[in-house]
Amino acid sequence: GAGVSQSPSNKVTEKGKDVELRCDPISGHTALYWYRQRLGQGLEFLIYFQGNSAPDKSGLPSDRFSAERTGESVSTLTIQRTQQEDSAVYLCASSLGPGQGWGGYTFGSGTRLTVV
Amino acid sequence: GIQVEQSPPDLILQEGANSTLRCNFSDSVNNLQWFHQNPWGQLINLFYIPSGTKQNGRLSATTVATERYSLLYISSSQTTDSGVYFCAVPPYSGAGSYQLTFGKGTKLSVIP
Numbered sequence: 670g671a672g673v674s675q676s677p678s679n680k681v682t683e684k685g686k687d688v689e690l691r692c693d694p695i696s697g698h699t700a701l702y703w704y705r706q707r708l709g710q711g712l713e714f715l716i717y718f719q720g721n722s723a724p725d726k727s728g729l730p731s732d733r734f735s736a737e738r739t740g741e742s743v744s745t746l747t748i749q750r751t752q753q754e755d756s757a758v759y760l761c762a763s764s765l766g767p768g769q770g771w772g773g774y775t776f777g778s779g780t781r782l783t784v785v
Numbered sequence: 786g787i788q789v790e791q792s793p794p795d796l797i798l799q800e801g802a803n804s805t806l807r808c809n810f811s812d813s814v815n816n817l818q819w820f821h822q823n824p825w826g827q828l829i830n831l832f833y834i835p836s837g838t839k840q841n842g843r844l845s846a847t848t849v850a851t852e853r854y855s856l857l858y859i860s861s862s863q864t865t866d867s868g869v870y871f872c873a874v875p876p877y878s879g880a881g882s883y884q885l886t887f888g889k890g891t892k893l894s895v896i897p
Contacts (some may be wrong), residue, residue: 704886711871712887725884758826773818773833774885778827 673777686725690746704760790886806857808872820871
């Protein structure tokens with residue numbers, strides 16, 4: 670697509686429920702990134718996918734968080750047994766990858782997650 | 786890992802004024818980006834600037850990689866420039882260019 674698309678734009682969930690967030694990157698972008706931004710804070714790296722390579726999961730805060738990406742297409746971020754501290758905006762970005770000239774991130778509009 | 790410090794943390798400008806935002810980083814980098822997050826939360830890529838100077842309209846950026854800093858200049862500020870400006874670099878020296886660590890940002894408010 671023309672831009673990075675994230676869905677849903679807003680999600681309210683009860684504590685303890687699982688949630689799934691979706692990111693559709695720009696067509697042709699082999700790299701995809703998830704970040705978390707708590708209210709009034711900076712961006713916290715979660716996970717990075719590059720093509721078919723093993724993802725860099727070093728930023729995932731706990732084993733309740735997982736993410737998948739099939740090839741160079743859509744990615745889903747899953748949070749199990751949500752806690753109130755998971756409330757944040759979850760941002761996805763994509764970019765060209767190694768050998769493609771990079772050029773910088775393009776961010777989606779984010780998913781605002783509220784755990785009540 | 787590389788530490789990123791942005792200054793000032795907050796800045797209030799009268800419309801039409803000029804400003805300079807600074808980003809210091811603790812180690813050599815091969816990648817640096819400036820982003821603007823508008824009041825509605827959208828993050829916009831302003832510059833990919835690992836070294837040198839670039840200009841885009843009223844905005845320009847300079848990175849002096851050997852001295853480990855980058856500057857973002859905003860001239861003739863407008864109310865639409867309000868928001869948070871983030872600097873981002875790779876998380877550690879030698880890291881691939883494709884993962885970024887963000888500073889805490891400079892919150893800019895331009896008043897009419």
